[in-house]
Amino acid sequence: MSTTTTTISSTITIEEAGAASTIGSRPTQQDQYTFLLPENFSTNPGDDKIAFFAVYDGHGSSKVSKHANETIQRFLQESPQFKSGRYEEAIKEAIEKEEAELLTGFHDGEEKFATSGSTAALALVNLTQGFLVVGNLGDSHILLADYTGSSQGATNIRRITRAHKPGDSDEKNRIMDAGGVVNTDSGTERLGALNMSRALGDLQYKEPLINSGTGPLNEAQIRADITSSTEQRSLLSNEPYLTRVDLNDGNQHVLILTSDGVTNGLDDEIIVHGLLTCYQSGLNATESAKYIVDETADVPGSDNATCIAVFIGSS
Numbered sequence: 001m002s003t004t005t006t007t008i009s010s011t012i013t014i015e016e017a018g019a020a021s022t023i024g025s026r027p028t029q030q031d032q033y034t035f036l037l038p039e040n041f042s043t044n045p046g047d048d049k050i051a052f053f054a055v056y057d058g059h060g061s062s063k064v065s066k067h068a069n070e071t072i073q074r075f076l077q078e079s080p081q082f083k084s085g086r087y088e089e090a091i092k093e094a095i096e097k098e099e100a101e102l103l104t105g106f107h108d109g110e111e112k113f114a115t116s117g118s119t120a121a122l123a124l125v126n127l128t129q130g131f132l133v134v135g136n137l138g139d140s141h142i143l144l145a146d147y148t149g150s151s152q153g154a155t156n157i158r159r160i161t162r163a164h165k166p167g168d169s170d171e172k173n174r175i176m177d178a179g180g181v182v183n184t185d186s187g188t189e190r191l192g193a194l195n196m197s198r199a200l201g202d203l204q205y206k207e208p209l210i211n212s213g214t215g216p217l218n219e220a221q222i223r224a225d226i227t228s229s230t231e232q233r234s235l236l237s238n239e240p241y242l243t244r245v246d247l248n249d250g251n252q253h254v255l256i257l258t259s260d261g262v263t264n265g266l267d268d269e270i271i272v273h274g275l276l277t278c279y280q281s282g283l284n285a286t287e288s289a290k291y292i293v294d295e296t297a298d299v300p301g302s303d304n305a306t307c308i309a310v311f312i313g314s315s
Helices: 063-080 087-107 169-177 219-223 268-280 286-299
Strands: 014-024 031-036 050-059 119-128 131-137 143-145 155-161 240-244 252-258 305-314
Touching: 014 031, 014 050, 014 131, 014 169, 014 268, 014 286, 031 063, 031 305, 050 063, 050 252, 063 087, 063 119, 063 219, 087 119, 087 240, 119 143, 119 252, 131 143, 143 268, 252 268, 268 286, 268 305, 286 305
Parallel strands: none
Antiparallel strands: 014 305, 031 050, 050 119, 119 131, 131 240, 143 155, 143 252, 252 305
């Protein structure tokens, strides 16, 4: 992905943005990402200038992550909620439409939509008004930090997404209230075979398939305590965590979207400082993102790793 600089009139600007992805030690690449600057993310004439970035980390196969990568941006652009500035509602609506498309695809013969899934980490940056809206499912994350000057380090480093894990008390209670269990057969708390409690796809853990009564149940469903005789609600949620961040504070910002192949291998502070050091030493945004994913790929047993780096300045 080539580095691009925006020249639009806004309260904030994207100085540079770039992305990189690596397969790591895995046999296939299941990460997907979307990288759309305002000139490529079309809105109605006269609307605010919007950039859209997303990371999807597939599991079971790349079927769901590829499908989401191809469709969610379109659902956002078509959404009346998006056009009226209600970005949080637009993200929820896009995810619901994606889930409906996956269910239709399953009924049309794509069985992988039942047994594979994907995380989602989505970021909409409104350059005209100077704010950011993010939503996520699972354990792909978005980091945000402030910086000033050409050589000063990052400050106020924080994750602005939330990990959705079966062992978290709220998530475990939700799963149990829906009629499922969290198991520790593998040594870690899981929902069936999953180490996350919210995701796209994995329809075997969701209504209506969870109550199809078609049996026999597969091993993953049995471990989640899914039965063919008892009515249950969705054990795996598609309700995203959502937050909005004001970027009109006079600082420069670095926005980083990652799959867990990055955040599981490197501390957040190392990711941010490493990326910013590369950028301030003269590498462009794409080269800086590539440095981060290459660092994680060098570790034996490394996962697919994806990093999108967005450097944001004030007008």
